[in-house]
Amino acid sequence: MNDTACLLKLYDEKYELEDYQGGVPRWCSGCGDNAILAAVQRLCRDEALHPEKTVFVSGIGCSSRFPHYMRTYGFHGIHGRALPVAEGVRMARPDLHVFVNTGDGDCCSIGAAHWIHAVRYNMNLSVFLHDNQIYGLTKKQASPTSPRGTKSNTSPRGSWLEALNPLTVTLGVQNVSFVAQVVDWMPDVLYEVVRAAFHHKGLSFVRIIQRCPEWLPDQWEPFIKDPKRVQRLESSGHDAGNLDRAREVASKMDPIPVGILYRNENVPCYEDLRRSPKLRTPELVRTGLEAEFDKFTVWPS
Amino acid sequence: MNDTSLAFKNVTEIAEHIVEVISDSGEGAQRCGQSLGSIAARMGIGIWTVEIIPAEIRPPARSVAGASGNRIRLGAGRVTNGGDLTNLAVAFNEQVLLGRVRDGELAPGCTILLESLWRDHSDPTIRSSYLKTVEQLLGAGYRVIEIAMGRECAAVANAEKGKNMFALGMLCSIYSLDLKLAQEQMALTFGKKAQKVIDTNVKLLDAGYRWAEAHLDFKYRIPAERPKEAQIVVNGNTALALGVLASGMEICAMYPITPATSASHYLSDVFEKVGGVVHQAEDEIGACAFAIGASYAGKCTVTITSGPGYSLKQEAIGLAVMSEIPLVVVNVQRGGPSTGQPTKAEQGDLMSAIFGSHGDAPKVVMAASTIEDCFYSVITARRIAETFNMVVVVLTDANLATSQQPFPRPQFDPAWMAPPTDQSALPEGLKPYDWDQATGLARRFIPGQANGMHTVTGLAHDRASHVAYDPQINEEAIHYRSLKLAALQRTLKAPALFGPSKGEMLVIGWGSTKGAIEEAVEMLQGEGHKVSSMHLRFLQPLPPGIKEAMKGFRHVMTVEGNWSDRPEDELIDESNRRYSALAMLLRARYLRDIDCYSEVRGQPIKPSTICEVVRRKLAKPKKS
Numbered sequence: 001m002n003d004t005a006c007l008l009k010l011y012d013e014k015y016e017l018e019d020y021q022g023g024v025p026r027w028c029s030g031c032g033d034n035a036i037l038a039a040v041q042r043l044c045r046d047e048a049l050h051p052e053k054t055v056f057v058s059g060i061g062c063s064s065r066f067p068h069y070m071r072t073y074g075f076h077g078i079h080g081r082a083l084p085v086a087e088g089v090r091m092a093r094p095d096l097h098v099f100v101n102t103g104d105g106d107c108c109s110i111g112a113a114h115w116i117h118a119v120r121y122n123m124n125l126s127v128f129l130h131d132n133q134i135y136g137l138t139k140k141q142a143s144p145t146s147p148r149g150t151k152s153n154t155s156p157r158g159s160w161l162e163a164l165n166p167l168t169v170t171l172g173v174q175n176v177s178f179v180a181q182v183v184d185w186m187p188d189v190l191y192e193v194v195r196a197a198f199h200h201k202g203l204s205f206v207r208i209i210q211r212c213p214e215w216l217p218d219q220w221e222p223f224i225k226d227p228k229r230v231q232r233l234e235s236s237g238h239d240a241g242n243l244d245r246a247r248e249v250a251s252k253m254d255p256i257p258v259g260i261l262y263r264n265e266n267v268p269c270y271e272d273l274r275r276s277p278k279l280r281t282p283e284l285v286r287t288g289l290e291a292e293f294d295k296f297t298v299w300p301s
Numbered sequence: 302m303n304d305t306s307l308a309f310k311n312v313t314e315i316a317e318h319i320v321e322v323i324s325d326s327g328e329g330a331q332r333c334g335q336s337l338g339s340i341a342a343r344m345g346i347g348i349w350t351v352e353i354i355p356a357e358i359r360p361p362a363r364s365v366a367g368a369s370g371n372r373i374r375l376g377a378g379r380v381t382n383g384g385d386l387t388n389l390a391v392a393f394n395e396q397v398l399l400g401r402v403r404d405g406e407l408a409p410g411c412t413i414l415l416e417s418l419w420r421d422h423s424d425p426t427i428r429s430s431y432l433k434t435v436e437q438l439l440g441a442g443y444r445v446i447e448i449a450m451g452r453e454c455a456a457v458a459n460a461e462k463g464k465n466m467f468a469l470g471m472l473c474s475i476y477s478l479d480l481k482l483a484q485e486q487m488a489l490t491f492g493k494k495a496q497k498v499i500d501t502n503v504k505l506l507d508a509g510y511r512w513a514e515a516h517l518d519f520k521y522r523i524p525a526e527r528p529k530e531a532q533i534v535v536n537g538n539t540a541l542a543l544g545v546l547a548s549g550m551e552i553c554a555m556y557p558i559t560p561a562t563s564a565s566h567y568l569s570d571v572f573e574k575v576g577g578v579v580h581q582a583e584d585e586i587g588a589c590a591f592a593i594g595a596s597y598a599g600k601c602t603v604t605i606t607s608g609p610g611y612s613l614k615q616e617a618i619g620l621a622v623m624s625e626i627p628l629v630v631v632n633v634q635r636g637g638p639s640t641g642q643p644t645k646a647e648q649g650d651l652m653s654a655i656f657g658s659h660g661d662a663p664k665v666v667m668a669a670s671t672i673e674d675c676f677y678s679v680i681t682a683r684r685i686a687e688t689f690n691m692v693v694v695v696l697t698d699a700n701l702a703t704s705q706q707p708f709p710r711p712q713f714d715p716a717w718m719a720p721p722t723d724q725s726a727l728p729e730g731l732k733p734y735d736w737d738q739a740t741g742l743a744r745r746f747i748p749g750q751a752n753g754m755h756t757v758t759g760l761a762h763d764r765a766s767h768v769a770y771d772p773q774i775n776e777e778a779i780h781y782r783s784l785k786l787a788a789l790q791r792t793l794k795a796p797a798l799f800g801p802s803k804g805e806m807l808v809i810g811w812g813s814t815k816g817a818i819e820e821a822v823e824m825l826q827g828e829g830h831k832v833s834s835m836h837l838r839f840l841q842p843l844p845p846g847i848k849e850a851m852k853g854f855r856h857v858m859t860v861e862g863n864w865s866d867r868p869e870d871e872l873i874d875e876s877n878r879r880y881s882a883l884a885m886l887l888r889a890r891y892l893r894d895i896d897c898y899s900e901v902r903g904q905p906i907k908p909s910t911i912c913e914v915v916r917r918k919l920a921k922p923k924k925s
Contacts, residue, residue: 074756081590088594117583280576288575
């Protein structure tokens with residue numbers, strides 16, 4: 001590489017926030033999705049991710065509009081199926097940065113089967129669960145993470161069941177390698193955790209507790225007003241290498257544990273186990289095919 | 302000592318014979334039948350083998366429903382289908398045989414080689430059941446030859462097991478097959494096992510051969526024509542998997558389902574050797590979404606399934622249609638609806654393949670009609686998918702999946718392969734859905750390409766892939782996605798007619814019925830009937846030339862393996878009759894009174910049945 005090319009490359013690799021800004025977000029003002037978008041755009045800039053080498057995959061719901069607001073490649077698919085789509089992208093392309101934006105309905109309800117197995121596959125993906133504990137896009141129905149008693153259009157006198165805890169579920173799956181929790185109203189912690197998730201090799205699962213000013217406006221007010229009700233794991237001496245401890249911490253929601261609950265860099269990634277180290281050339285395919293034909297050939301005598 | 306006996310035996314030359322070998326599952330009748338097929342094929346005798354599969358995993362021993370085995374049609378020249386009724390059956394117990402008799406699968410006077418050990422069994426109920434059945438079979442006019450196969454095996458190999466190879470030896474003698482070739486076949490069949498295993502099986506084979514030479518008073522010879530070119534002998538599912546390999550696709554995402562899974566089994570074994578991946582997903586939806594993700598990222602991907610799985614994939618298939626992501630979906634059809642008949646053949650998914658997924662979701666639908674076609678269809682499907690950015694559905698069925706038929710060894714063509722993933726920068730300003738006015742085609746954008754950043758969406762979108770609900774934008778997008786089918790249709794050739802272009806009756810079919818239909822047409826022509834046939838490989842879009850071809854015939858009817866209402870039912874008339882899928886499509890498109898005959902018996906339609914249907918139809922004085 002000559003000097004000019006080198007300079008050009010340096011210049012190329014510097015990005016501004018605007019370089020990642022896609023369409024104008026159509027989320028409600030005060031919606032936690034905006035905070036997530038800001039943190040992620042900041043991450044992209046700081047890591048100088050090539051926009052064309054970056055893919056955001058989502059399902060359906062308020063959260064899943066996310067890719068439209070990025071100026072990268074994006075895949076806004078169907079309800080619940082963001083994870084398998086992202087897995088396909090990852091399997092096909094080790095060179096891309098692949099993110100998943102999913103919601104509590106998308107991930108923990110209609111896409112629950114994919115969620116469990118995605119954790120088990122442990123493919124190199126950063127998964128952000130935008131958990132506002134309510135269906136927003138379809139206008140206020142209880143979601144699996146809605147606390148018992150949540151009044152919604154499908155549970156007008158309060159929901160009947162205890163909320164599903166996405167952290168304990170994820171931590172219960174074999175091969176889990178990264179689980180974190182953050183809240184949308186602490187932007188610096190949000191950024192730090194998103195960044196750690198990005199750098200983790202494997203599936204990083206980040207539950208982001210987010211506000212829904214439209215349908216559950218008061219849900220998190222007590223937590224925001226009283227900082228003691230949020231517990232920073234980093235400063236509390238939590239050992240993120242201890243799975244049992246992580247499960248214990250995950251099961252408590254008051255104070256809300258914030259930070260990395262569990263991290264294990266040694267879990268193999270499915271794509272690394274599956275992808276062939278052989279360089280796939282037409283010649284390799286032809287040779288393989290001919291060898292197979294040989295097995296089944298009846299030769300003229 | 303037995304070598305001389307051959308000289309005294311009359312060898313009857315026959316044009317064809319249908320043999321079946323049936324046992325309880327696990328006794329190796331399948332292996333015996335498959336080996337027989339391979340040996341015959343290597344000698345140049347035409348074959349079509351069909352697996353006889355019990356629906357249960359471990360059916361009780363000696364049960365009517367437990368018949369497991371293989372049916373081999375041997376014939377001079379090319380054999381294109383499973384044919385009609387069985388001429389010779391080898392059965393390891395009388396119960397599995399009874400099932401086949403009840404299904405009406407044995408020809409009158411069929412020769413039965415029956416294991417006789419049950420005659421002296423310690424259990425009196427088994428003894429009496431056996432004796433009663435033999436009596437019944439004899440009474441029904443079958444020729445029953447009782448053979449103590451197990452005892453003969455024990456004498457040579459010190460093993461009760463291995464009856465299947467003893468039976469193979471007998472069949473080699475009966476059909477004058479080359480014993481040396483059969484011995485070689487043992488090495489191929491048991492190649493992965495120890496030499497001792499091979500030796501034992503060769504011993505059993507020889508013993509069976511010698512026994513038949515010494516004790517049976519009949520022997521056949523089917524004229525063989527040594528193949529002039531190399532032939533491949535595989536079943537349809539293996540051919541499919543070889544097609545995936547040859548098409549240059551790199552990823553197959555699937556979920557286990559009968560009868561499609563064996564394609565993935567085979568592919569799992571060989572794909573890795575050429576850098577491919579078979580991903581067994583958590584469910585059918587996950588498999589389809591995974592495939593779509595991989596295709597979106599630049600590797601055209603295939604998902605292989607069967608009816609129930611196909612239903613589950615419908616929403617995801619709609620997403621691929623909407624976002625114009627190339628995708629190959631193989632549906633190895635089985636009996637439906639619901640769980641239906643997992644191991645049985647049916648052609649019931651044509652309508653859901655064409656019209657499935659909500660809204661207007663145009664996709665290409667092809668159907669393989671032979672084993673060879675299973676191979677080439679996947680290659681063609683991949684090319685169409687990537688050229689038109691469309692979903693291509695390839696339909697096969699349980700009949701093709703498990704049947705074997707030799708076809709010429711394909712000559713590798715580099716053009717089969719998918720092009721490498723395009724990572725060149727896109728022209729600035731080009732939009733991901735800049736649909737061509739005439740063809741609806743737009744350039745495929747692949748992540749990693751500079752200037753191409755956009756968000757694919759399953760929502761209605763404009764040329765830039767921006768979500769758009771404007772009335773004209775939605776209509777424009779649907780218009781162009783539909784137009785691609787017309788663009789493809791313009792490139793298709795008119796299907797060839799089998800038989801003269803003028804006559805009384807044109808039979809139209811699709812999929813695995815091709816061999817049976819054409820055989821029936823030949824028989825009918827031999828009887829003096831003016832009948833021709835046409836077989837469709839593309840069902841959506843329909844190729845050009847069908848309307849013109851139909852003009853040469855007074856009657857047109859389809860023959861299909863799906864449901865159509867019976868005109869003779871009291872309640873059924875013109876105003877409510879549900880026609881077979883293809884008949885319905887052709888009637889709608891060509892405004893012709895096209896009749897149909899269909900069966901949903903779970904078995905391939907027999908040539909003799911088709912003959913009967915056509916004869917009846919032609920004999921009937923035309924109404925109105």
